[in-house]
Amino acid sequence: MREKVPGPTSKAGSIPTKMGSWSTVKPVLKGRCTFCLFCWIFCPEGAISQDEANKVVLFNYEECKGCGICAHECPTKAIKMAEPEPRGGE
Amino acid sequence: MKLRNVSKEELYRCSYGCAGCASVLAVRLTLKVLGRNSVFVVPANCISTVSCYYPQAPFFVPMTVMAFAATGAALCGISAGFKRRGREDIHVVGFSGDGGTADIGIQSLSGAIDSGYKFIYICYDNEAYMNTGIQRSGLTPYGATTSTTPSPCFENRPKKDMMRIVAAHDIPYAATACTSYPLDYMQKVEKASKVNGPTYIHVLAPCPTGWGFPPERTIEIGRMAVESGMWQLMEFEGGEFRITHTPRRRRPVAEYFEAQARFRHLRLEEIEAIQREIDASR
Numbered sequence A: 001m002r003e004k005v006p007g008p009t010s011k012a013g014s015i016p017t018k019m020g021s022w023s024t025v026k027p028v029l030k031g032r033c034t035f036c037l038f039c040w041i042f043c044p045e046g047a048i049s050q051d052e053a054n055k056v057v058l059f060n061y062e063e064c065k066g067c068g069i070c071a072h073e074c075p076t077k078a079i080k081m082a083e084p085e086p087r088g089g090e
Numbered sequence B: 001m002k003l004r005n006v007s008k009e010e011l012y013r014c015s016y017g018c019a020g021c022a023s024v025l026a027v028r029l030t031l032k033v034l035g036r037n038s039v040f041v042v043p044a045n046c047i048s049t050v051s052c053y054y055p056q057a058p059f060f061v062p063m064t065v066m067a068f069a070a071t072g073a074a075l076c077g078i079s080a081g082f083k084r085r086g087r088e089d090i091h092v093v094g095f096s097g098d099g100g101t102a103d104i105g106i107q108s109l110s111g112a113i114d115s116g117y118k119f120i121y122i123c124y125d126n127e128a129y130m131n132t133g134i135q136r137s138g139l140t141p142y143g144a145t146t147s148t149t150p151s152p153c154f155e156n157r158p159k160k161d162m163m164r165i166v167a168a169h170d171i172p173y174a175a176t177a178c179t180s181y182p183l184d185y186m187q188k189v190e191k192a193s194k195v196n197g198p199t200y201i202h203v204l205a206p207c208p209t210g211w212g213f214p215p216e217r218t219i220e221i222g223r224m225a226v227e228s229g230m231w232q233l234m235e236f237e238g239g240e241f242r243i244t245h246t247p248r249r250r251r252p253v254a255e256y257f258e259a260q261a262r263f264r265h266l267r268l269e270e271i272e273a274i275q276r277e278i279d280a281s282r
């Protein structure tokens, strides 16, 4: 008798673990954002989204790894890397 | 193509890649162009490793991890299958590292281009076998230190010219790119996706871990590679090469080297020799 092969157990696009826990610093919008979208296109994690109504970018801290590319590439230096709140309980 | 019109859908998220990884960025940008209607073949490399921590599956499209040497063969097989089913609208994409392309998978790539099947082969080039601990590959540039070419006996062979190798196959479309020039890269992926045959894109993807620079400088370092002439953005189409981007200002190669730990051992006369070679090739 042939053994039954189990079907796929992890679907494409399953992300139970959000990688934001890796970050030691996080980007914060402090200065004037011209909505040029440079930070958005360069973020390797896709952790930046566009708030089209207010013409600013938003950060998804659950998925941001804190690499600092967005702050480094922002032409108006509007993004500052800030220490995140200390995580407790671990 | 304008940044405003680029797809907002994120189809590659929460990989286990290092912070600031340009190879991860390359996958994200590729999927922004090709969308959900694509399947990926990824041999052993950083991208397959950081995308397969069960049950995490960062690719939002089907992907298969392929034996190192078989990316090209897998692309042909999948492409042939889709053709038989009349589904040539699906993009069949290979995503292989520099080692998987220029060394271990080169015969398979050669055979695949020769077969004439429709696929996009993307070589993301972080200039060493990063996943296993920074060993030199055929695409490691002259002068770099790796774990197998430590200082003072650094890499003493030039970077293999993959573009001339694929061009020698009379490939319908090939291009080089860099993740620091995302629109240029995405336009090339789009162009490749419309070709009814094999295509090759070679994207330089700086690696903070292996090259030795802080993660926030990933984009800057890629820009320096192009501005110093260490990397050129070009296309091969209709039997001819064409430069797609000429840097407005040229940087001395010394600036590019100083920014990375892998070149820090180079002496002034060695840097000057590399600079002379770059100047002569322009």
Ligand SMILES: Cc1ncc(C[n+]2csc(CCOP(=O)(O)OP(=O)(O)O)c2C)c(N)n1
Pocket: B023, B044, B045, B046, B047, B068, B069, B096, B097, B098, B099, B100, B101, B126, B128, B129, B130, B131, B132, B137
């Ligand atoms: C036939 C075979 N040899 C060796 C390995 C071990 N191996 C896995 S990933 C890897 C490095 C891949 O390097 P590259 O293709 O440059 O991609 P990168 O890791 O740099 O992204 C190696 C040597 C393997 N999986 N299969």
Ligand code: SF4
Pocket: A032, A033, A034, A035, A036, A037, A038, A039, A040, A057, A073, A074, A075, A076, A077, A078, A079
């Ligand atoms: S790079 Fe700076 S100015 Fe441009 S969208 Fe991002 S935060 Fe705004």
Ligand code: SF4
Pocket: A026, A027, A042, A043, A044, A045, A046, A047, A048, A059, A063, A064, A065, A066, A067, A068, A069, A070, A071
């Ligand atoms: S710090 Fe890095 S991961 Fe976080 S939002 Fe900025 S570019 Fe993205």
Ligand code: SF4
Pocket: B016, B017, B018, B020, B021, B022, B023, B024, B046, B050, B126, B130, B131, B206, B207, B208, B209, B210
């Ligand atoms: S080692 Fe380099 S290529 Fe591999 S995941 Fe880390 S940054 Fe990316």
